[in-house]
Amino acid sequence: MKTPVRRWSTTLALIAGAVCACSTTPASTQARHPQEVVAPEAGAQAQRLRLPFDAYNFSPAEVMTLDVAEDLLVRDCMHALGRSWQALPGPAEKESAPPHRRRYGVIEPRIADVFGYHAPPDRPAVIARKTNDLARTTESPPNVREAAKRCLGQARTRMSAGAPQADAAFFNRTIFATFDASQRDVKVTQAFRTWSTCMAGEGFHYPDPLAAVTDKRWSTANPSAREIRAAQTDVRCKERTGLVSIWAEAETRIQNAAIRAHPKEFQALRAVKMRQLETARQIIART
Secondary structure, eight states, X not given: OOBOOSOOOOOOTTOOOOXXXXXXXXXXXXXXXXXXXXOOOOOHHHHHOOOGGGGTSOOHHXXXXXXXXXXXXXXXXXXXXXXXXXXOOOOOGGGSOOTTTTTTSOOOHHHHHHHTTSOOOXXXXXXXXXXXXXXXXXXXXXXXXXXXXXXXXXXXXXXXXXXXXBOHHHHHHHHHHHHHHHTTOHHHHHXXXXXXXXXXXXXXXXXXXXXXXXXXGGOSSSOOHHHHXXXXXXXXXXXXXXXXXXXXXXXXXXXXXXXXXXXXXXXXXXXHHHHHHHHHHHHHHXX
């Protein structure tokens, strides 16, 4: 069933990653809670990762563009109702996480040194916007919150006006199906075995990177010293085996095949994305 969509989410939330450098982070830094440490900008490999489905999905930076435009519409709506509402600035695009930062597990050495397999926090500007947005709503009187909620609904209706219909559920199913298929690709399974052997040489026994990143032993408030060592080893083994490139190449082939097999569905998804982003950018440009 096709339904109008404002945006959709195809992030694979199984992964929580970072990576290692040859130098180690001081123990005093490792002991701090991950959320208290400022995460560095994304590493070069994470920034370079691109997949065919990116043309049809909203990246974190593009989602922020939609959020900023909606916020401006809410501000105008609230002012028309005689209520105060301060629109929040959006962070610079480089502050948003790359779309595939943790798709293949940990791939950034500077992150693994501090966070291990734990998800790194947002960059400071993103955190500030989220914090201010939460304060703006929770500290407002109930009638103001209710008015803002109605204005947000109107803003989203306007953002979607004129956009075609697309099957977001199909896209989400296809994202997960193609990701699953990539893990059965012959070259990928071979790379998994080589990576696993590399990890075992350092005392860490996992069949593939997803098993490592989802190890229940890492479900703690702070990364342990062993978790950090495992993540650092994970990254080194990925680098030695070329696993990330091999996996991304397999996903690229599989995703392109899916696009060719469902041209109408993907054309609709692309049209929705471009229309919504165009509307958002026009709103932002007028302010």
